[in-house]
Amino acid sequence: MYQRMGVTPVINAAGTLTRLGGTRMAPEVLAAMREAAAAFVHIDELQERAGEIIARLTGAEAGYVVSGAAAGLALGTAACITGMDVAAMDQLPDTTGLRDEIVVQRGHRNAYDHAIRMTGARFVEVGYLGYPGAGGTMPWQIDTAITERTAAVACPILATPGTLPLPAVVGIARARGVPVIVDAAAALPPRANLRRFIAEGADLVVFSGGKAIGGPQASGILAGRKDLIASVALQHQDMDVRAQTWNRRNLLGSGEVYGIPHQGFGRAMKVGREEIAGLIVALERFAAGSDADDIAANHLRLDAVEEHLGKVQHVSVERKQATSQSLPQLWVQLDEQSLDFTAYDVVNRLLQGNPAIALSESRAEFGTVIVNPSTLNDDEAVIVGRRLREVLTQH
Numbered sequence: 001m002y003q004r005m006g007v008t009p010v011i012n013a014a015g016t017l018t019r020l021g022g023t024r025m026a027p028e029v030l031a032a033m034r035e036a037a038a039a040f041v042h043i044d045e046l047q048e049r050a051g052e053i054i055a056r057l058t059g060a061e062a063g064y065v066v067s068g069a070a071a072g073l074a075l076g077t078a079a080c081i082t083g084m085d086v087a088a089m090d091q092l093p094d095t096t097g098l099r100d101e102i103v104v105q106r107g108h109r110n111a112y113d114h115a116i117r118m119t120g121a122r123f124v125e126v127g128y129l130g131y132p133g134a135g136g137t138m139p140w141q142i143d144t145a146i147t148e149r150t151a152a153v154a155c156p157i158l159a160t161p162g163t164l165p166l167p168a169v170v171g172i173a174r175a176r177g178v179p180v181i182v183d184a185a186a187a188l189p190p191r192a193n194l195r196r197f198i199a200e201g202a203d204l205v206v207f208s209g210g211k212a213i214g215g216p217q218a219s220g221i222l223a224g225r226k227d228l229i230a231s232v233a234l235q236h237q238d239m240d241v242r243a244q245t246w247n248r249r250n251l252l253g254s255g256e257v258y259g260i261p262h263q264g265f266g267r268a269m270k271v272g273r274e275e276i277a278g279l280i281v282a283l284e285r286f287a288a289g290s291d292a293d294d295i296a297a298n299h300l301r302l303d304a305v306e307e308h309l310g311k312v313q314h315v316s317v318e319r320k321q322a323t324s325q326s327l328p329q330l331w332v333q334l335d336e337q338s339l340d341f342t343a344y345d346v347v348n349r350l351l352q353g354n355p356a357i358a359l360s361e362s363r364a365e366f367g368t369v370i371v372n373p374s375t376l377n378d379d380e381a382v383i384v385g386r387r388l389r390e391v392l393t394q395h
Helices: 027-037 043-058 069-082 086-091 111-117 139-145 166-175 193-199 226-236 265-269 273-288 291-306 343-351 378-392
Strands: 010-013 062-066 101-105 122-126 150-154 180-183 204-208 220-224 315-320 329-334 356-359 368-371
Touching (some): 027 273, 043 062, 043 220, 043 226, 062 069, 062 273, 069 180, 069 204, 069 220, 069 226, 069 265, 111 180, 122 139, 193 204, 291 315, 343 368
Parallel strands (some): 101 150, 150 180
Antiparallel strands (some): 204 220, 315 329
């Protein structure tokens, strides 16, 4: 298919990056998607059943399948702003008269929080950068920033020195009756994190479905409070329905809502039955797996790469594994002056080669290229090692 379209396939040694297509899906995940595509269902009923599985595996009250982690942040924020107020849902992203402030530690601001701001919400930053000399975040800074305009506190999983950890943030926010939204898009593995953030008191947690979980790239899971997930569902589904036939008309009868939201803020982020089915199978498969088995398999792939890099001049190789994640990587440090080319040159030469190979460039400015084995198969690992040696020994 790619050849027919004139697109070059890439051997991915850079990790589960969106720009490279995310992750590989297991055969059973693909089979579930094909099976789901062959029949029609009520999407809200499918979401409800999927949410029960997400809740069971995360320890949350409820769950929901979204079209990626960014969509989960946007929908979760919208739910915190509107609750079950249909008029407020219809108003977004105009937040005039609504609670539209999101308190966030300054050290937690990042490029992905655009997903929160797209709802019309605005950030109220607290704390300092430059820890320890210039200080970090003080608990009172979060507390005093919470007002009647506060919709939520955002607490992404980032290891920024000086920021308050999630349990401390939750303690402050809960005392003030304000929900906490956790961006844990890339916080897997380890598998224990599926339950950790809910256990630490988060009201909403979002994970990417197309990374470690192994689901479709355009998928993610949102887990958290039942009332907030209910608001998400009303703002996300196709609501071109009549009250007399709406299969959730019990909400009208019970007074939980006073009307049907026509098409909510999340309509542009719809998720198909195929993605829901694929993600749930992938999530169950991931939850049943073993971090230790994954680590062992990834080390074997790195062995296949590293054996080609022995005695390459002006190059040093080191295995690294962050304490927060069970994912070993191979860091290849270049003496750029002696080699007379840079880490960026290595990245580009591999991408332009045949086959095209992508390495992680997150440390390239420091002369290091990184092999991430999580998106490689065994045969590809051998190819990466051989091609990397060829590029490093070119003069």
